[in-house]
Amino acid sequence: MNLPPLVQTFVLHFGEMGSRWGINRTVGQIYALLYVSAEPLNAEDIVERLGVSRSNVSMGLKELQAWNLVRLQHKPGDRRDYFTTPDDIWQIVRTLAEERKKREVDPTMTLLREVLMQEPASVEERHAQERMREMHDLFELLTAWYADMRRLETERLVQLLSLGSKVQKILEMKDRLMVLPGGRKGARRTPSPDSE
Amino acid sequence: MNLPPLVQTFVLHFGEMGSRWGINRTVGQIYALLYVSAEPLNAEDIVERLGVSRSNVSMGLKELQAWNLVRLQHKPGDRRDYFTTPDDIWQIVRTLAEERKKREVDPTMTLLREVLMQEPASVEERHAQERMREMHDLFELLTAWYADMRRLETERLVQLLSLGSKVQKILEMKDRLMVLPGGRKGARRTPSPDSE
DNA sequence: CCGATATTTCAGAAAGTTCTGAAACGTAGG
DNA sequence: CCTACGTTTCAGAACTTTCTGAAATATCGG
Structure with missing residues (x-):
């Protein structure tokens, strides 16, 4: 695994968390990596950084696409697929x-x-x-x-x-402020303010 | 598996759902079974109904206890452990x-x-x-x-x-109803309802 | 302390999943 | 319609999890 230490910690953690959950480790790691990367990454970038096989990355990316969790991009004059997570x-x-x-x-x-x-x-x-x-x-x-x-x-x-x-x-407050015909509106659903 | 059809459907479904999630199939099934049972069940009851091994049930119950998801009960004159889920x-x-x-x-x-x-x-x-x-x-x-x-x-x-x-x-509505000294309270962010 | 009953532990078998390298496939540009 | 480059698929290896039966442990009543 070839990552700055800080990023590596994060990536490994999400790999583990993924397993705990229905998602497999590599998929979790790929997502964590994409999430913290400033630039879109292609499959080969991910292979280098995570040190897993090309095919494993391919399957992982496919799964992330099935979940709609990654965006696919292209760079002009380069036909490789680049991936990112949403900025927001x-x-x-x-x-x-x-x-x-x-x-x-x-x-x-x-x-x-x-x-x-x-x-x-x-x-x-x-x-x-x-x-x-x-x-x-x-x-x-x-x-x-x-x-x-x-x-x-x-x-x-x-x-x-x-x-x-x-x-x-x-x-x-609303109930108190609203003086309604017949009064006592909200007596059932919003009972008096009690302790806390 | 020895269950009324309706219960069986439910139990099998939660077994599957469990796997999708971090929980293993048997644990999911045990919980589903306990959830729909009117009476507390002991380990042997569960073995009969689900058709899994006694030790598997023992482990499953242990896991559910670790999750605080089951209550342990005893019946007078019977030293077996009986399990239920909360009524609520x-x-x-x-x-x-x-x-x-x-x-x-x-x-x-x-x-x-x-x-x-x-x-x-x-x-x-x-x-x-x-x-x-x-x-x-x-x-x-x-x-x-x-x-x-x-x-x-x-x-x-x-x-x-x-x-x-x-x-x-x-x-x-609150913002509209509250005519406050200095006016325009709540124009920015809907501040907390101070004062009580 | 003993025997009967109940529960837990555990090593290995069975089942399931993840991962890999190799081969197949797809496509853009010449 | 070929070549170069990139992606996907897939069969089996590696690994992990789940499940079982057998043995160990615990506990109650006598």
């Missing part, structure tokens, strides 16, 4: 979220819906379905929230995340 | 988030902090550090948000997630 790290986060949803959440939701359609044939199955329904509803809530967040511009999203649970306070 | 699915989500943070996010943050302390020895390293700083700041924002969410009671959390980006609208 939020774009990377968005892509990751989107792809994971597609691969993990969506199929699970499909399965849950199918199974919930069926008639339980026993008291056991009845209980199992009940539990699956809870899971289904949870996933539905989370995906709806995600769909909502995804639409926001990054600046807004950051703003909202920074607020965190302070939003609660604002909701309470 | 949100508790499961919380545990998962907590453990993944501990195993994946925290070590990454530690590494990033260390690497960012070092003096860049070249222009390459300087750029790499810049990128790592972006990643560090992103993780910091997300973990702060998570720390905030974690403190909320489930009811509140659900409420907040259900609102989604509608919160934005409420923030705007």
Whole structure:
């Protein structure tokens, strides 16, 4: 491996993290390397820097393309493929979220819906379905929230995340400020401010 | 495998999903089975239902315990260990988030902090550090948000997630409703709801 | 302390994945 | 339509993970 020490540390760490996760080590390393590189790299550059085989790099890049995580570029007068990650790290986060949803959440939701359609044939199955329904509803809530967040511009999203649970306070304030006909609006959903 | 069809579908699916993820197939299956079971199960029950070896179940249960994902129970006059998942699915989500943070996010943050302390020895390293700083700041924002969410009671959390980006609208409304001395408060960034 | 029952550990077998070098393939420019 | 250069594919080697049966360990009631 032929990298500045600081970069090497980073690359090795993401190789390990990749394994812990569904991604293989080389793929993690390639991505980490592209992420910190100032310039687009071609396959041969990656081979030299990581010290893995050409074919391994080829497969890794293919996988990263399948995940939409790298951009392919060309330089004038050079027909090699050059790769980069998006400049905007939020774009990377968005892509990751989107792809994971597609691969993990969506199929699970499909399965849950199918199974919930069926008639339980026993008291056991009845209980199992009940539990699956809870899971289904949870996933539905989370995906709806995600769909909502995804639409926001990054600046807004950051703003909202920074607020965190302070939003609660604002909701309470809103309820207090809004004097509504019949009064006591929001008594159910936004109960009185309590301790913290 | 000796399960009602509906349960079997579910268990097999989570076995697969587990593999896609860092968790091995058997562990995923055990958890899915415990999740949908009305009664606590002991190791032998699991062996019968999943058709895997006793030792495999033992290891799987150990791993689930290390993740804090199962509760151990005893029945009077029976010294076998019985296992369940929490009744409240949100508790499961919380545990998962907590453990993944501990195993994946925290070590990454530690590494990033260390690497960012070092003096860049070249222009390459300087750029790499810049990128790592972006990643560090992103993780910091997300973990702060998570720390905030974690403190909320489930009811509140659900409420907040259900609102989604509608919160934005409420923030705007708040800004409009609050006529403050000196006016134009909140024009820049939607400041925190101070004063209580 | 013993026997019965339950759980854990562990070495090796089985299964799965990652990685490589070699060969096949694709294409731009002459 | 050839050559040079670059990319992809693929069969098997290397490595890693998962799983099993057998043995070791733990614990309860008598």
